Amino acid sequence: MLDQTSETRDTRERILDAAESVVAERGVAALSLEAAAAAAGVSKGGLLHHFRSKEALLTALVERMVAEMRAGYDAVVAAEPEGPGRHTRACIAWALRPSPEQRARDLRLAAALLSAHAHDPALIEPVRREHARIRAAIADDGLPPGHAHAVLAAADGIFLAKVFGLWSPDEALAQAIEAALGRLAEPC
Structure with missing residues (x-):
């Protein structure tokens, strides 16, 4: 019971x-x-x-999304070998190697995020803070200036392209993108 x-x-x-x-x-x-x-x-x-209120509902949706975002990203980081580029490699894996379940979940989470933003852009402040946490981790990843942030920008673009149904890389293209971004994640 x-x-x-x-x-x-x-x-x-x-x-x-x-x-x-x-x-x-x-x-x-x-x-x-x-x-x-x-x-x-x-x-x-x-x-x-x-x-x-609707705002309270949307706030709870965003809070749940941020918790899932943090847990998912942290799990991907934990699976990467330690050393320079670890967080940046995790961004690549997060963007290009989600499980089928995570892909579907990401689209639902993005829909909730868009709903919260449409209602009141301030509601997505927790997402901004989580993204800032990730940016700070990759900024301190031991890579040449700009490399990690270029990878994060690409990962964000891939995610948004999927969310808006613009495009999604097939397996061959995802592997090629992963290889190209992986070169940026290597310490020089």
């Missing part, structure tokens, strides 16, 4: 999942408290128990 805290956490996560689904499937404009409640199978009052 679940305790009340577990039930509350499960309901909260179900509402956040539902809000992500609404945005991913129907677009930013479709996200309302009513739509999120309906998609989660809870009453609007039940949703308001967890999130008192």
